[in-house]
Amino acid sequence: MRERITSSQNKRVKQWRALTTKKGRKATQTYLLEGWHLVQEAIKARLPLTAIMGTEEQLTAHEGAFPAVPIYELTDSIAQTIGDTSTPQGIFATASMPNDDHVDPKQASGIWLFLDQVQDPGNIGTMVRTADAAGLTGVVLGRGSVSRFLPKVLRSMQGSQFHIQLVEGDLHDWITAFTERDLPVYGTNLDPQAKDYRDVPSLSQGAIVMGNEGNGMAPDLQRMTTQNLYIPIKGQAESLNVAIAAGIVMFRLAE
Amino acid sequence: MRERITSSQNKRVKQWRALTTKKGRKATQTYLLEGWHLVQEAIKARLPLTAIMGTEEQLTAHEGAFPAVPIYELTDSIAQTIGDTSTPQGIFATASMPNDDHVDPKQASGIWLFLDQVQDPGNIGTMVRTADAAGLTGVVLGRGSVSRFLPKVLRSMQGSQFHIQLVEGDLHDWITAFTERDLPVYGTNLDPQAKDYRDVPSLSQGAIVMGNEGNGMAPDLQRMTTQNLYIPIKGQAESLNVAIAAGIVMFRLAE
Structure with a gap:
């Protein structure tokens, strides 16, 4: 059942290594999940995995939980070259990029977090995880935010991407769709009319x-x-880290 | 006034490179500050700097603000090898390790954050920055937490280490000293008697x-x-990131 790969020049190995880049993800329309926690969350969420690959030790430890997808056994030295952590656990999966994650902003309900041009992968991932913990419905990544398929974003989300809705969209459209339905949209920047976050409902x-x-x-x-x-x-x-500020505001306003 | 260093084998250069390690910091009893924001905050706080070093461009841009300490001009290629950022700004300072930062827990007043065995440098730095923003008096790093002199901790603190008290200590002593004076100490772990953080004064x-x-x-x-x-x-x-949890609790309980 398992295909064993021993050459670091194997074509699949090269494709998996390339999944840390946008070009590599686009070429195969897949992205990489690293580490058992994330792979397990993906299996639980019935994500469309296209392969699971890992060292003999890792595959043997977890194979009881695998869905019916191709399994590739890697040598320890090949496993070290995949992903972007310096000490990988030795288990990975690839998943199909969603070809349509469209959510109609005019139909969206519940409480949402909108991210405008957030750059740090760890900040994005942590905010998605915190939004999940605060009970939000979803997170919209506006144009100019880093990709939600970057390995570091995926890791910091800790599986929360499978619990809440995570979409890319134009924040002008989302804000307009909410305010036209009289749903409040709270920005979090200083302006002369800004209010203390504790003074709004x-x-x-x-x-x-x-x-x-x-x-x-x-x-704008x-x-x-x-x-x-x-x-x-x-x-x-001078300021708070953006993910800390988001945590404070979400836990106050979504309580 | 400036000494120009062009050899990457220069003894001082080797010492500065070693400041990313505990051994290197111990050998010279100094630690490294990277980037102008941090160096400037240290100057403002009248920290005992032992040297400022940087590229010609960086030194010329900022020399008006320098205190009377030795200044070393580095070639661009040497500047690249100091510190632990992949793209250093090209300006650094060394500061004496405080040989006595003792604060008597029995005399400490105000609100404090105690950190027990926190491991991630970014988390520690972010919590110190957030504690500053929330108006706390100080942060105690208990045994088993990573060093406050690690370059990544120093960078994430963003200068807040110069605004609030930051000490290392035994948390048994600190907790006892507070509870004996009837000052409340709130832990943040689940136990059968734990309370919702919104339900305490x-x-x-x-x-x-x-x-x-x-x-x-x-x-214990x-x-x-x-x-x-x-x-x-x-x-x-499953959980919140520790720095996010700290931010939510500090901004609720120190308000």
Whole structure:
């Protein structure tokens, strides 16, 4: 059942290595899941996996949980060259890129997190994980945010991408679709009319927008929100990390 | 005034490179600050710098702000080899390791964050930055937490280490010193008697304890707290990142 791969020049091995790049993901229309936690979450979520590959030890430890997909056994030295962690666990899967993850913003319900041009993969992944924990319905990655298929984003999400809706979209469309239905959209940048985040009502439906690490939300999006919020800083720190700010606001407004 | 260094085998260059290791920091009793933001914050805080070094371009851009310490001009290629960022800005400083940063736990006032065996440098740095923003007095790194002099910890603190007190200590001593003075110490692990973090009074003085990323607080410390708290998780995420949890609790209880 298992195909054993021993040559580091094997064509599949080269394809798997290339999945850390956008070009490589596009070529095969798949992306890479690294480590048993993530592979297991993907299996539980019935994600369309296209292959599972790992060292003999890892495959043997987990094979009872595998779905009916091709399994490839790798030598330890080949396993070291896949993915982008310095010490990989030795188990991976590939999954089909969703060819249609479209959610109609005019139909979306619940509470959503909108991310405008967030750049750091760890920040994006942590915000998706936190949105899941706070009970949000989904996260929209606006244009200019890094790809949700980057290995580091996938790892920091810790499987939360399988629990909530995660879509790419134009935030102008999303904000308009919400405000036209009278669902509040809270931006999180300072402006002269911004309010303390503790002074607005909790959300039952609506959205919270977080902006770029250095520059915050784009000015044109700031003008489209229902209300912009700020978190009062008491000490001498200049700002909060964006994922920390998102956690504080989500746990306050989605409670 | 500036000494120009062109050999990558120069003895000082080797010492500066070694500052990413504990052994190297111990040998010279100094640690490394990378990037202008951090060097500038250190100058503002009148930290005992022992040298400033950088490329000609960086030194010329910032020399008006330098205190009276030896200045070393580095070639671009030497500057690339110092510190642990892949694309260094090209300006650094060395500072004396504090030989006595002792704060007596029995005298400490205000609100403190205690960190028990936190391992990730980015998490520690982000929590120090967030503690500063939330107006806390200081952070105690308990035994088993990673060093506050690691370059990645220093960078993630973003200068907040110069705004609040940051000490290493035995958390048994700190918790005892607070509870004996009837100052509340809130642990943040689940136990059968844990309370929702929203159901306890805000702190005017006291402490919040965060534990290890995987294992939480040590059981013996959990038994010493006034009360342990939990953050209710609504979705399917198994847990929150420790720095996110710390941010939510600090901004709720120190407000």
